[in-house]
Amino acid sequence: MTRIPHTLQLTPFHPRTAPLIRGHTWRRWSGHAAASVYDWTHEHEYAAIRNAAALLDVSPLHKYRISGRDATRLLDRVVTRNVAKAAIGQVLYTGWCDAAGKLIDDGTISRLGEQEYRLTSAEPNLRWLHRNAFGLQVAIEEVSQALGALALQGPLSRAVLNAVAERPVDGLKYFRVMDNRIAGTDIQVSRTGYTGDLGYELWIPAAAALPVWDALVARGADYGLTPAGIWALDVARIEAGLVMLDVDYQSAHRAMIEAQMSTPFELALDWTVSFDKGPYNGRRALQAERERGPAWRFVGIEVNWDSFEALHTTVDLAPAVPAVAWRASVPVYRAGSQVGYASSGCWSPLLKKYLALAHLSAPHFDPDTPVELEVTVEHQRLRAAAVVRKLPFYDPPRKRA
Amino acid sequence: MSRAYDAIVLGAGADGLVAATVLARKGRRVLVLEEAPEPGGTLREIEFAPGFRAAPLAADAGYLTRDVLRATGLALPAAVSVDPTVVALGEGPPLALLRSPGPMAAALLPHSAADARAWPAFAARMAALAGFLEELCRRAPPRVAGATLRERLGLGQLALLYRGLGRAGMVELLRALPMPLADLLDDSFESERLKGALAGIGVMDVARGPMAGGTALNFLYRQIGIAPGVFGERLRLQGGPQALTAALVAAARAAGAVIETGVAVERLLVKDERIAGVRTGAGEEVGSSIVISSLDPWRSLLELLGPEHLDTEFIDAVRNIRFRGVSSRLLLALDGLPPLPEVAGGPAGAWLIAPSLRYVERAADAAKYGRCAAEPMIKLRIPSLWQPELAPPGRQVAVLHIQYTPYALRESDWSLARDAVADTALARVERHLPGFTARVRERVLLAPPDLESRFGLREGALSQGEMMLDQLLFMRPVPGCSRYATPVPGLFLCGAGTHPGHGLAGQSGLLAVKKGTVPF
Numbered sequence: 068m069t070r071i072p073h074t075l076q077l078t079p080f081h082p083r084t085a086p087l088i089r090g091h092t093w094r095r096w097s098g099h100a101a102a103s104v105y106d107w108t109h110e111h112e113y114a115a116i117r118n119a120a121a122l123l124d125v126s127p128l129h130k131y132r133i134s135g136r137d138a139t140r141l142l143d144r145v146v147t148r149n150v151a152k153a154a155i156g157q158v159l160y161t162g163w164c165d166a167a168g169k170l171i172d173d174g175t176i177s178r179l180g181e182q183e184y185r186l187t188s189a190e191p192n193l194r195w196l197h198r199n200a201f202g203l204q205v206a207i208e209e210v211s212q213a214l215g216a217l218a219l220q221g222p223l224s225r226a227v228l229n230a231v232a233e234r235p236v237d238g239l240k241y242f243r244v245m246d247n248r249i250a251g252t253d254i255q256v257s258r259t260g261y262t263g264d265l266g267y268e269l270w271i272p273a274a275a276a277l278p279v280w281d282a283l284v285a286r287g288a289d290y291g292l293t294p295a296g297i298w299a300l301d302v303a304r305i306e307a308g309l310v311m312l313d314v315d316y317q318s319a320h321r322a323m324i325e326a327q328m329s330t331p332f333e334l335a336l337d338w339t340v341s342f343d344k345g346p347y348n349g350r351r352a353l354q355a356e357r358e359r360g361p362a363w364r365f366v367g368i369e370v371n372w373d374s375f376e377a378l379h380t381t382v383d384l385a386p387a388v389p390a391v392a393w394r395a396s397v398p399v400y401r402a403g404s405q406v407g408y409a410s411s412g413c414w415s416p417l418l419k420k421y422l423a424l425a426h427l428s429a430p431h432f433d434p435d436t437p438v439e440l441e442v443t444v445e446h447q448r449l450r451a452a453a454v455v456r457k458l459p460f461y462d463p464p465r466k467r468a
Numbered sequence: 469m470s471r472a473y474d475a476i477v478l479g480a481g482a483d484g485l486v487a488a489t490v491l492a493r494k495g496r497r498v499l500v501l502e503e504a505p506e507p508g509g510t511l512r513e514i515e516f517a518p519g520f521r522a523a524p525l526a527a528d529a530g531y532l533t534r535d536v537l538r539a540t541g542l543a544l545p546a547a548v549s550v551d552p553t554v555v556a557l558g559e560g561p562p563l564a565l566l567r568s569p570g571p572m573a574a575a576l577l578p579h580s581a582a583d584a585r586a587w588p589a590f591a592a593r594m595a596a597l598a599g600f601l602e603e604l605c606r607r608a609p610p611r612v613a614g615a616t617l618r619e620r621l622g623l624g625q626l627a628l629l630y631r632g633l634g635r636a637g638m639v640e641l642l643r644a645l646p647m648p649l650a651d652l653l654d655d656s657f658e659s660e661r662l663k664g665a666l667a668g669i670g671v672m673d674v675a676r677g678p679m680a681g682g683t684a685l686n687f688l689y690r691q692i693g694i695a696p697g698v699f700g701e702r703l704r705l706q707g708g709p710q711a712l713t714a715a716l717v718a719a720a721r722a723a724g725a726v727i728e729t730g731v732a733v734e735r736l737l738v739k740d741e742r743i744a745g746v747r748t749g750a751g752e753e754v755g756s757s758i759v760i761s762s763l764d765p766w767r768s769l770l771e772l773l774g775p776e777h778l779d780t781e782f783i784d785a786v787r788n789i790r791f792r793g794v795s796s797r798l799l800l801a802l803d804g805l806p807p808l809p810e811v812a813g814g815p816a817g818a819w820l821i822a823p824s825l826r827y828v829e830r831a832a833d834a835a836k837y838g839r840c841a842a843e844p845m846i847k848l849r850i851p852s853l854w855q856p857e858l859a860p861p862g863r864q865v866a867v868l869h870i871q872y873t874p875y876a877l878r879e880s881d882w883s884l885a886r887d888a889v890a891d892t893a894l895a896r897v898e899r900h901l902p903g904f905t906a907r908v909r910e911r912v913l914l915a916p917p918d919l920e921s922r923f924g925l926r927e928g929a930l931s932q933g934e935m936m937l938d939q940l941l942f943m944r945p946v947p948g949c950s951r952y953a954t955p956v957p958g959l960f961l962c963g964a965g966t967h968p969g970h971g972l973a974g975q976s977g978l979l980a981v982k983k984g985t986v987p988f
Contacts, residue, residue, distance in 0.1 A: 140776070144776055165779075166781060198784060201783055201787065202770060202775045345776060348779065351741070
């Protein structure tokens with residue numbers, strides 16, 4: 068029997084991450100202790116993501132190994148992308164929906180073999196997978212505990228990996244996965260991540276987690292490799308315009324009312340919805356939505372600096388920008404009426420802009436539409452001028468090159 | 469596609485044949501495909517020993533509503549009225565259930581004077597409640613949301629009928645629907661023999677004992693279409709249940725429907741998310757934009773259609789349908805008439821070993837824990853008394869309905885349990901009818917898994933979905949799919965697994981093709 072611990076679970080890398088965290092800034096991520104930030108502030112952890120290489124423990128992700136004769140059929144029945152078309156060694160980002168086309172979760176599918184896949188997700192999906200596997204010959208194995216995961220992200224991440232791994236990763240294309248070896252351990256390396264930058268994710272047997280970490284940290288020092296926490300990641304993923312479950316949308320399985328649910332179209336994930344495959348969960352509803360167009364759209368918002376500054380100078384303050392990304396519902400207005408809400412936002416140190424991710428109702432979501440974002444200055448709710456932007460805000464060529 | 473029809477009906481039982489007949493009478497080209505070698509479904513006779521035949525699952529033809537008779541133009545043979553309908557065996561003198569309230573009250577006197585007095589009123593009340601249920605069964609189930617004006621008018625009619633039960637009747641119906649049958653009987657009677665017999669009749673083929681909630685409804689459901697005061701017997705035709713099949717087949721063929729037996733359907737064909745036809749086990753593809761399946765909902769939706777065409781929640785709902793077959797049939801070739809108790813009137817329709825409520829409940833307890841009852845409830849009938857052609861001259865055929873013998877055994881396996889079930893049942897019959905077993909020449913036990921394989925009844929359940937309150941009306945077969953249409957355009961369900969369930973021959977087939985359900 069599995070014992071339910073009364074404290075947070077520890078990831079396989081905890082013996083290495085725990086001594087690094089200076090302010091006990093742990094947070095909860097899928098029942099695990101995860102670092103918000105290792106140092107007192109996250110500035111140089113963020114800088115490592117954009118300018119050198121950052122190492123993030125992403126082991127709390129839920130991971131499932133799906134194999135067997137009908138593995139492809141199961142995934143194609145569950146997710147919105149066309150899994151059958153994926154080549155072996157390819158990784159797909161996709162969401163999955165309920166019958167009404169409302170998003171349940173999102174994650175990646177790595178095709179490891181003809182009949183073998185790994186699915187990652189933000190929330191537990193084992194029961195959902197089993198329910199959908201009815202009538203299919205497929206094995207679904209929860210490997211969340213058995214597999215540790217590290218994200219190695221940043222412009223120098225390739226160089227770090229080439230220095231540490233037995234096989235060079237130069238040939239590994241964007242959203243592809245390969246077998247590799249680090250410190251004598253067989254691992255897999257996928258060219259994926261949550262930063263919108265050049266980066267990799269490493270899938271490591273939990274028992275061999277520490278030697279791999281040690282090897283990366285030892286050789287990575289030459290490249291400025293820096294362990295990074297969630298605060299740094301959050302800024303990077305907002306710049307990259309990547310949607311986050313429980314922050315930017317609620318799972319259809321958790322929402323209390325329909326209005327709290329979102330469809331892939333509403334979250335601007337149109338490119339992940341396939342209509343060139345057979346029936347799958349939500350297909351009929353999504354088809355109808357595609358024809359009539361989404362009622363909402365997930366977009367970027369860029370705050371007008373002059374306007375933002377003016378709101379502060381009237382009370383004799385210098386403009387204060389949120390250094391740590393916020394996760395809250397903040398109203399967005401147009402011409403005096405509320406047209407939506409922002410769900411995440413932060414100051415982008417790289418772009419030098421105050422950015423937010425927002426949900427706007429039709430017809431207010433086209434790029435360059437002038438809107439206003441609510442800001443609170445000295446306990447006063449005010450509105451700063453802003454403009455709708457296409458996502459991502461930041462998209463360096465090296466991400467795919 | 470080698471050939472194409474306007475509609476394909478799966479299953480040539482009463483429901484499938486009625487659906488086919490009604491469509492064919494409207495000028496549609498209809499093909500009926502039946503997996504068994506002969507039509508009839510649960511009415512079907514089989515030869516179980518050389519020269520001996522019986523319909524294991526049908527004591528009678530059930531009940532045909534006037535709507536079915538009108539829509540099909542069915543030419544039925546004459547009905548046979550047996551009296552007593554059932555003789556209840558036990559310690560002491562047997563109790564005969566007689567058709568007329570006067571003689572029945574007199575028959576009850578030796579058992580209980582109070583029960584004799586209570587009988588006529590009980591019979592009338594049950595008939596009134598069953599009459600209301602009949603009206604529910606004549607209609608497609610009410611839509612939970614989004615009913616049309618016409619449907620609302622229909623509901624209004626039902627409301628008027630409900631009020632017609634009177635104040636006491638309205639209360640009694642609401643009280644009876646979720647009630648244990650034992651409590652309903654305890655309200656009226658004191659004689660254990662009478663209560664045992666009525667309980668046995670009420671829970672026949674139900675996977676619960678009479679003390680389980682909801683079983684009063686099973687009892688009332690069985691009274692639909694029967695004259696007041698008659699229990700344990702429905703429409704008995706000259707020629708037996710097979711005669712109804714013959715009449716249904718004749719009506720379907722006369723209307724132009726094509727019936728093919730011995731053809732298993734392997735898969736429903738779907739094109740552009742619509743039904744396009746069927747593929748048979750032999751590999752033939754027959755085209756049709758309409759398929760009406762009278763097979764059980766699990767088979768129709770999860771096996772023939774396939775889960776990939778259905779939403780997860782819907783699949784879960786279908787997977788959660790309870791089937792739970794609990795009765796076996798022991799088919800006996802007798803070398804002559806066995807000794808039977810002397811009762812007034814002609815030979816009885818059946819002899820019942822259900823001597824008390826507790827006896828039936830204890831038998832049900834065993835099934836609850838995955839065992840066969842050590843002291844089973846048994847209904848004995850001798851169909852050759854009415855149909856001599858079922859046995860060679862001078863011989864007889866007996867059918868024992870044995871309950872409770874669950875489909876899934878916890879500590880045993882049906883390959884080992886069959887003989888023990890047959891021995892137990894025969895020993896019990898011998899105790900009440902000494903000399904019976906000496907007449908037995910051949911015996912064949914059909915346990916629930918046999919009923920599944922030979923009659924296509926999932927888990928051996930005649931009901932194709934347990935007939936409890938949560939699986940009836942707009943929740944049959946599953947909520948949101950009770951008006952015969954399925955989520956896949958062109959696929960419709962009928963049969964016992966849909967409203968109104970088992971026992972009303974052809975009614976679901978009729979409702980499924982009524983205007984507004986199947987688009988014709």
